[in-house]
Amino acid sequence: MGLDFSVVPQFYDIILIGVLWTVAITVASALLSFFGGIVFAVVALYGHWSIRLPFRGFAWLFMGTPLLLQLFLIYFGLVQIGVDLPAFVAGVIGLGLHFAVYNSELIQTAIIAVDKGQMEAARTLGLSNGQALRKVVIPQAVRDVLPPIGNNMIALLKDSALVSVIGVSELTLSAQRAIGRTYRPFEFYVVAAACYYIINLGMEAVLRRIERRTALSR
Amino acid sequence: MTDTQHFVEIRHAQKAYGDLEVLKDISLNVERGQIVAIIGPSGSGKSTLLRAINDLDALTSGEIWLDGVQVNKTLPHRQYEKHINQMRQQIGMVFQHFNLFPHLNVRDNVTMAPKLLKGISKAEADTLAEEQLAHVGMLERIDFYPSQLSGGQKQRVAIARALAMKPKLMLFDEATSALDPELVEEVNLVMKKLAEEDMTMIIVTHEMDFAASVCDRVLFMDQGVVVEEGPPEKIFRNPDKDRTREFLRKHLEGAK
Numbered sequence: 002m003g004l005d006f007s008v009v010p011q012f013y014d015i016i017l018i019g020v021l022w023t024v025a026i027t028v029a030s031a032l033l034s035f036f037g038g039i040v041f042a043v044v045a046l047y048g049h050w051s052i053r054l055p056f057r058g059f060a061w062l063f064m065g066t067p068l069l070l071q072l073f074l075i076y077f078g079l080v081q082i083g084v085d086l087p088a089f090v091a092g093v094i095g096l097g098l099h100f101a102v103y104n105s106e107l108i109q110t111a112i113i114a115v116d117k118g119q120m121e122a123a124r125t126l127g128l129s130n131g132q133a134l135r136k137v138v139i140p141q142a143v144r145d146v147l148p149p150i151g152n153n154m155i156a157l158l159k160d161s162a163l164v165s166v167i168g169v170s171e172l173t174l175s176a177q178r179a180i181g182r183t184y185r186p187f188e189f190y191v192v193a194a195a196c197y198y199i200i201n202l203g204m205e206a207v208l209r210r211i212e213r214r215t216a217l218s219r
Numbered sequence: 220m221t222d223t224q225h226f227v228e229i230r231h232a233q234k235a236y237g238d239l240e241v242l243k244d245i246s247l248n249v250e251r252g253q254i255v256a257i258i259g260p261s262g263s264g265k266s267t268l269l270r271a272i273n274d275l276d277a278l279t280s281g282e283i284w285l286d287g288v289q290v291n292k293t294l295p296h297r298q299y300e301k302h303i304n305q306m307r308q309q310i311g312m313v314f315q316h317f318n319l320f321p322h323l324n325v326r327d328n329v330t331m332a333p334k335l336l337k338g339i340s341k342a343e344a345d346t347l348a349e350e351q352l353a354h355v356g357m358l359e360r361i362d363f364y365p366s367q368l369s370g371g372q373k374q375r376v377a378i379a380r381a382l383a384m385k386p387k388l389m390l391f392d393e394a395t396s397a398l399d400p401e402l403v404e405e406v407n408l409v410m411k412k413l414a415e416e417d418m419t420m421i422i423v424t425h426e427m428d429f430a431a432s433v434c435d436r437v438l439f440m441d442q443g444v445v446v447e448e449g450p451p452e453k454i455f456r457n458p459d460k461d462r463t464r465e466f467l468r469k470h471l472e473g474a475k
Contacts (some may be wrong), residue, residue, distance in 0.1 A: 118314060122319075125275065125307055125310075126384060127307040141322050
C-alpha cells in the first residue's frame with residue numbers, strides 16, 4: 002500500500018475545524034498564561050506569605066508533574082468534587098496555568114532586574130507602590146522577557162495537541178478521526194504536522210512584530 | 220504652624236546604618252524661593268540628606284517639614300503611604316541618571332503621573348506636556364523615546380516630568396554629574412531659568428561655578444555634618460573652616 006495524498010482533500014473540513022480549534026485553544030491559553038504569569042509573578046514577589054506559600058506549592062505542582070496528568074486531573078478529576086468543565090475550558094485552564102507558571106518565573110526575574118531608579122522615580126512623583134509596579138516596573142519587565150515568553154507560546158502551541166486526549170476536536174484529534182475513516186495515518190499526520198508548522202510560522206511573525214514595536218522603548 | 224515657620228525645615232536629621240552614622244544631627248531651614256546648594260566629598264551624606272527630604276531614604280530620627288506639614292510623620296503604614304504620596308507630589312526630584320521611563324515616549328513620561336494622580340483629561344494632559352516641554356526646550360522631541368535622546372535632553376525631559384506635578388520644591392541630586400561636559404550647560408540653563416522663576420530648590424552638586432552663580436546659600440558637608448554654610452561668595456572665596464578650604468582646593472585641582 003503506497004502513499005496516497007489524494008484522499009486528504011475530502012477531509013478538508015475536518016482538518017479545517019481542527020486548525021480552528023487549535024488556534025482558538027492556543028490563543029485563549031496564551032492569553033491566560035501571559036496575564037496569569039504577571040499575576041503569579043507579583044504574588045510570588047510581593048504577596049503576603051499566606052498567599053505566597055500556597056502559591057509556591059501550586060507552582061511546584063504545575064512545574065513538577067506532566068501536563069497530560071494535569072489535564073486529566075482538571076477534566077476527569079474535578080468532576081468528582083462537582084466541577085464539571087467543558088473539555089475546551091478544561092484544556093485552556095490546564096495549558097494556560099501550566100505555562101503561566103513558566104512565564105511567571107521569567108517575569109519575576111525580569112521585575113527584579115529592572116533598574117531600581119525606575120521605582121524611585123515613580124515613587125518620587127507620588128505614585129503608590131502598586132501604581133509604580135503597574136505603570137513603570139511591570140511593563141518594562143514584560144518587554145524585557147518577550148522573546149523567551151514567545152518561545153513558551155510556541156511550546157504551548159505544540160503541547161495543545163495533548164488536549165486531544167480529553168476530547169477537544171483540535172488538529173491532532175481531527176487527524177486521528179480522518180485516519181479512523183481512511184486508515185491512512187502517514188498522510189494525515191503529515192498534513193497535521195504541516196498545519197502546526199504553518200500556525201507556528203504565523204505565531205512567530207506576530208511575535209516578531211510585537212518585538213519590533215517595542216524595540217524603541219528600550 | 221506659627222508665623223515664624225520656614226518653608227522647608229530639617230530638624231535634627233540623623234541617619235545610621237548600624238554603627239555607621241551617615242547623618243549626624245543636621246538642621247537646615249530653607250525659605251520660599253531660596254536656592255541652596257549642598258557640596259562636599261562623596262560619602263559626606265549630601266545625597267542621603269537630599270533623599271531624606273522626600274523620604275526616599277528614611278531618617279533614623281529627626282523631622283522634615285514642608286510648608287507647615289511634616290513630611291515624615293509617624294502614622295500607621297497605610298495612612299503613611301497615602302500621606303507620603305501626597306507629600307511627594309509636591310516635591311519634584313531630578314536624579315543623576317535621569318531615570319526616565321524608557322517604555323514611554325517623552326509626552327507620556329511627562330503626563331503619566333498627572334494623569335494618574337490628578338485625574339486630568341487627555342486634552343489637559345497634552346497641553347500640560349506641551350507647556351512643560353516648551354519650558355525646557357524639548358517640545359520638538361515630544362514623540363521621541365528616551366533612547367533617542369542625548370543625556371542633556373533626557374535630563375531636561377526629567378525636569379519637565381517633575382515640574383508637570385507643579386511641585387513646591389525641587390530637589391536636584393547631581394543632575395549634571397553623569398553628563399558629557401558639552402551637555403552640562405543646557406541643563407544648567409534650565410535650572411537657572413527655574414531659579415529666576417523663584418522655584419525653591421535644593422541642589423546637590425559638584426559644580427562650584429554653577430553653585431556660585433545661582434545659589435543663595437551653600438552648605439559644605441563632610442562626614443555627616445554641615446561643616447560650614449553661608450552665601451556662595453563667602454564659602455567659595457573666604458571660608459572659615461580649614462576642611463572647607465581643603466575640599467575646595469582639592470576640588471579645584473581635580474577640575475584642572
